[in-house]
Amino acid sequence: MSVSDIRQKAWSAVLIVLFFVAWELFCLITGMSDLVLPRPSQIFVTLIEKFPLLWPHIVQTLVTTMIGFVLGVALGVALGAVIGVSRTAYDTCYPLLVGFSSIPKVAVVPIFVLWFGSGTVPAVLTSLSICFFPIVVNIATGLATTEPELEDVLKALGASKLDILWNVGLPRTMPFFFASLKVAISYAFVGAVLSETVASNRGIGNVMMTASSNFNVPLVFAGLFVLAGLGVALYVLFSLIEGQVTGWATRKDNVIAT
């Protein structure tokens, strides 16, 4: 890591600390009520005190998110591969996909509840339906942008569509795929919490709803902090995997002169 990298990271950390300090000072100076905006210090205390109570809900949200995410990725990759390989399929399916993705997902939660009852299933489905679209688009784009010259070279050698997909299409899609995973994991998380908020008796989303109706505002914010922490953790996890698997796509800056 270079000096400028460390400096950059240090500034990021300073900004985060400043944000919380400013928030704390703002509440103290204006004498803001706990019921409107609790101080960060209060929130952290609540978070630590209530952690045993929160833990099963954290697990619930995390498990729901991961199931929705994994299913969404599987579905997204399959659909993206089909659409990306065939120009006709791409043109045919795209309008429907765009239409589907434009529906605000909060509007489909009641339908899932109607079909499957409240609880884990609608949360998984919501998170799936919200996270699979970026994956479809990215896989399809990655496959569709394979250089035609290279395809010609391989076809002239007698390569089948599957050969080309396996040796060229899929590997070149990996950077697109991992970029979309980072987006998708955040989306999956949003989907799960959304559904928990509307229709569930477990999960962080439900804890926040309950706390809010009891005017336990510090707990609402504690839930918010948990969500932010989980979201960042998942994002970082997939960024690290991305760096490991598709380093070649971002390695252009440190070219070794020849």
Next chain:
Amino acid sequence: MRMQPNSDFAGEVVPAGSAPTAIELSEASVTFGRGARAVPALSTTTLRIADGEFVALVGPSGCGKSTILRLVSGLTRPTGGVVIVGGREVAARAMRVGMAFQNPTMLPWMTIEKNIMLPLKIVEPYRSQFRRLRKTEFRDKANALLEQVGLKGFGGRYPWQLSGGMLQRANLCRALIHEPRMLLLDEPFGALDQFTREELWGILQQLWMTHKPTVLLVTHDLREAGFLAGRICVMSARPGRILDDSRVDFARPRTVAMTFEPDFVALNQKLRAFIVEARTSAQGEP
């Protein structure tokens, strides 16, 4: 029409008729689209290329030069006529020819060595041997080719670590790794600077003299055609047809200095006249 050979002319390709035929287009034509929107790309063309010959196709842009390459490689089917390559009609199966384009299209996640070995993963009999013991043998083969094009020791590098000229040399290696009987080159040096290009002419000439594949080279550069080819076909504007078919009998190995000698300049000017005429007659049409 024949160019005068140099005095020490040695072992140029045998005249048509005596060597076995590698490529034969009989009255082949290609039209893209149908009905009112049909665009003729290649009018009825007959062309016979002997085994081991080095033929250059020159002509104005969009004249169907690349279409001939695609016909021979099996990427495009003729609308009319027949294309025979290696004694078989090009139809159902691709011909397993080596191809190289202006864009070197090396895969960025693989080393140069692995990029060059890619055709071996696709073409039999190498394909079924790839996962077994012969992998090191294939690697040696790739490195031997790299050495021939002056890239010794670059096998472990990644494409982004190489210059355009180096990538194009690697591209030639990839086209030759499976020892194809036929090499199809579509303006392979078009994007390179003049000096790199001239250097690569020498390398390609050397590769051809070593491996003796049948080469079909599409180019815009008349000096390139004259330097490399044993025979030059000039094509008319779209829909293309062959206007002139000349043999080039300068001794090999040819040098860049040779391209400034009077004989060579005369050949160049003759070819140029054909192309200028083809262009003006095409522009004269409504």
